[in-house]
Amino acid sequence: MTLLNQIFDIYIDLNITLAITAMVWLSAKLLLARSGKKVDFSVQLGLLNGLFALILLTPFAVMGYQHMLSAEVVPRTMSVNLADYAVSQYLRGGIAISAEDFQSLLGLRTQISETILTLSTGLGAGIALAFVAGFSYFALKLVVSFVRLYRVLATCHEWRSNGRVLLLLSDRAMVPFSARGLRRHYVVIPSDLLAEPEDLKLVLKHEFQHLRQGDVTWEIGLELLRPLFFWNPFFYMWKSEVERLRELACDQKVAENAHVDLRSYCMCLLRAAQAGIRKRQDKEARKRSVGIAAVALLEVQDKLLRRSPAAKLRRRVEALLETNRVRPHWGVTCLAVLPMVAVVFLSALSIQKPADWSQDRLMLSAIINLERLETRNGSNGQQAYNTFAQRPLR
Numbered sequence: 001m002t003l004l005n006q007i008f009d010i011y012i013d014l015n016i017t018l019a020i021t022a023m024v025w026l027s028a029k030l031l032l033a034r035s036g037k038k039v040d041f042s043v044q045l046g047l048l049n050g051l052f053a054l055i056l057l058t059p060f061a062v063m064g065y066q067h068m069l070s071a072e073v074v075p076r077t078m079s080v081n082l083a084d085y086a087v088s089q090y091l092r093g094g095i096a097i098s099a100e101d102f103q104s105l106l107g108l109r110t111q112i113s114e115t116i117l118t119l120s121t122g123l124g125a126g127i128a129l130a131f132v133a134g135f136s137y138f139a140l141k142l143v144v145s146f147v148r149l150y151r152v153l154a155t156c157h158e159w160r161s162n163g164r165v166l167l168l169l170s171d172r173a174m175v176p177f178s179a180r181g182l183r184r185h186y187v188v189i190p191s192d193l194l195a196e197p198e199d200l201k202l203v204l205k206h207e208f209q210h211l212r213q214g215d216v217t218w219e220i221g222l223e224l225l226r227p228l229f230f231w232n233p234f235f236y237m238w239k240s241e242v243e244r245l246r247e248l249a250c251d252q253k254v255a256e257n258a259h260v261d262l263r264s265y266c267m268c269l270l271r272a273a274q275a276g277i278r279k280r281q282d283k284e285a286r287k288r289s290v291g292i293a294a295v296a297l298l299e300v301q302d303k304l305l306r307r308s309p310a311a312k313l314r315r316r317v318e319a320l321l322e323t324n325r326v327r328p329h330w331g332v333t334c335l336a337v338l339p340m341v342a343v344v345f346l347s348a349l350s351i352q353k354p355a356d357w358s359q360d361r362l363m364l365s366a367i368i369n370l371e372r373l374e375t376r377n378g379s380n381g382q383q384a385y386n387t388f389a390q391r392p393l394r
Contacts, residue, residue, distance in 0.1 A: 004117055005113065005114075005117065008113055008116075008117060009113070009353065010059045011228070012109075012113070013058070013059065013062075013348060013351055013352070014055065014056070014058070014059065015229065015232050015234075016347075016351050017055050017058055017344065017347055017348045017351070018055055018229070018232065018234050018235060018238065019232070019234045020343070020344070020347045021051055021052075021054075021055055021340075021343075021344050021347075022234040022237055022238055023234075024340055024343050024344070025048065025051065025238075025241070025340075028340065037326065038322065038324055038325045038326065039325065039326060039327075039328065040249075040252070040325050040326065040327040040328075041245055041248040041249035041251075041252050041319070041325070042213075042249040042252065042253065042327075043327060043328065043333065044245050044249070045213070045242070045245040045246060045249045047333075047337060047340075048238075048241060048242055048245060049218055049242070050337075051340065051341075051344065052238065052242075054341060054344055054345075055344065058344065058345065058348035059348075061345060061348070062348050062349055062352060065349065066352070080346055080349040080350050081349070081350060081352060081354055082350040082351060083106055083353070083354055084354055084360065084361075085350075086102075086106065087106070087360045087361055087364055088360050090102055090364065091360055091363055091364065098371065099364060099367040099368045099371055100368050100371060100372070102364070103364065103365075103368055110353070112124075115127075116128050131231070134227075134230045134231060135227045135228070135230065137230075138226050138227040138230045139227040142223055142224065142226065142227060145223070149179055149294060152170065152172060152173065152188070153168065153179065153186060153188070155170065155171075155172060156168035156169060156170045156188055157169045157170075157191075159189070164183060164184050164185055165184075165185045165186075165187065165208075165211065166184055166185070166186050166187070167187050167189065167204075168186055168187065168188045168189065169188075169189055169190075169191045169194070170188050170189065170190060170191065171190075171191050173188050173189070173190045174190070174275075174276040174279040174280055175190070175272055175273075175275070175276040175296050175297045175298060176188060176189050176190060176193065176203045176206075176207055176272070176296065176297040177207075177294045177295060177296035177297065178207045178210045178211060178215070178216050178294060178295045178296075179216060179294040179295075180211075180216045180217065180220070185211050185216065187204070187207045187208070187211075188294075189203065189204075190275070192275070196271070198264065198268075199268045199271060199272070202254070202260065202264065202265050202268045203268065203272070203297060205254050205257065205260065206250055206251070206254050206297060207297070209250045209253050209254055210246075210250055210295050213246070213249065213250065213253075215246050215250070215295050216294065216295050218242065218246075219246075219294070219295050222239050222242065226239075244312075244315075246295070247298070247312075247316060248315075248316060248319050251265075251316055251319065251320055252319070252320070252325070255320050262320060262321075265320070266317050266320060269297075269298060269313060269316065269317065270313070270317075272297055272298060273298055273309065273313055276298070298312070298313060298316075299312060
């Protein structure tokens with residue numbers, strides 16, 4: 001059970017760290033918006049992907065830091081733990097509750113974890129069952145997504161190939177999209193797009209840019225993690241932000257090409273959206289093309305709790321018309337990122353369980369024992385008083 005507890009603790013820590021990092025990112029966005037600074041979309045996307053990779057690496061970083069603390073490579077005074085800080089504040093009189101209640105609050109997470117892992121109560125068993133059911137549902141949905149993608153690719157016709165990139169023509173695809181296997185990358189083009197050579201050139205530039213940015217790999221990675229984080233709203237917020245910046249960054253890179261006419265590119269997106277909507281109206285086409293793990297030119301399907309495809313398309317066109325976005329020097333970017341990285345790392349450290357019983361915790365335990373002894377003595381004294389105070393029987 002110890003190993004299971006450790007794995008569950010790491011899982012909870014990852015979810016908490018993701019929530020904190022998402023709030024840090026949203027705060028940084030708000031500050032940038034209020035300052036009037038408009039940062040290059042590709043820079044924002046790189047930062048967002050880098051922060052997510054940092055979140056996944058925090059368990060290893062925390063274990064390494066704790067090992068250095070135990071080996072006294074790092075002074076014990078540099079230990080960062082929220083629970084220890086709370087105990088210290090309590091002993092200084094900063095928290096005005098009973099010691100036993102405070103101890104119960106400190107052990108609440110451990111108690112909940114034990115309840116879930118041991119299935120000792122109905123609530124714990126219900127939470128565990130809900131998690132298993134949710135994980136199974138989204139894992140099955142992911143498998144179905146990959147099966148549908150495989151079937152779509154299997155029905156395509158090979159058009160051209162360039163190294164590990166294979167261009168395919170499809171009669172079923174609603175819009176162009178990119179996908180990948182273990183070794184090869186695929187760009188799927190609707191067959192009717194061959195009749196529009198200018199649009200075809202722009203679409204290929206767009207999809208090749210997705211491959212250069214690694215967008216397909218990141219999308220598959222996030223989809224693989226969805227069954228684990230399906231209950232965390234911050235995961236969906238993060239994924240939505242990645243999808244938004246991914247398309248805006250790709251559009252911006254394509255538009256920066258001197259050979260690309262901005263108006264033609266915007267009209268290409270509009271025509272692709274119109275063609276996708278027409279195909280979506282076909283019930284059979286919609287049934288066969290929903291939910292494949294790939295990166296499409298644009299989204300033409302409505303999704304619950306997300307911005308409509310029309311609003312997304314309008315936002316992309318408006319972003320293309322913005323010409324005052326800046327791409328800061330890498331040194332300036334690093335200076336801006338360091339505080340965010342520090343917050344993520346310190347947050348991951350601070351939510352860890354204390355490694356051992358510190359002096360403050362021993363003092364807290366002593367206070368609890370004194371309170372219990374005082375309560376017991378008071379109860380016994382009151383009982384004795386009540387006994388001696390009774391009127392004698394006649």
